[in-house]
Amino acid sequence: MRLDSDTFDRLDQKSRIAGRPRSELAKTLLEEGLRMDSHPGIVFRSGPAGRRPGLAAGPDVWEVIRVFQGVESRGEDAIRQTADHTGLTLAQVRAAVRYYADFKGEIDAWIERVGEEAERLEASWQREQEILNR
Helix, strand or coil, X not given: CCCCHHHHHHHHHHHHHHCCCHHHHHHHHHHHHHHHHXXXXXXXXXXXXXXXXXXXXXXXXXXXXXXXXXXXXXXXXXXXXXXXXXXXXXXXXHHHHHXXXXXXXXXXXXXXXXXXXXXXXXXXXXXXXXXXXX
């Protein structure tokens, strides 16, 4: 693949800032671009835990899916209930569910990771409370 010099320079600068090899960063950005093209309304954002898919004007996909998995309804009722619980539009919930359908393992891993971190923080808070309330 050939890149014009401006694009190559921006990629080179971004790879230095990110501390990642240029080819690895290019592969990531290309993959994300292909996913965004296939899933309108989905974007990728950086954070302390890494890059993750989210709604363009909303939360991360894993956050929507966690709510979706918790509703008791199925089908379109589950979409509506998720929208009601999150304040998102039906189209936003559908975009998250469509992305989840194609990348279920990735989103399930995010949900698991966040759950484990929440448990760790809860245990830490409990230990702190024991010390404060002795």
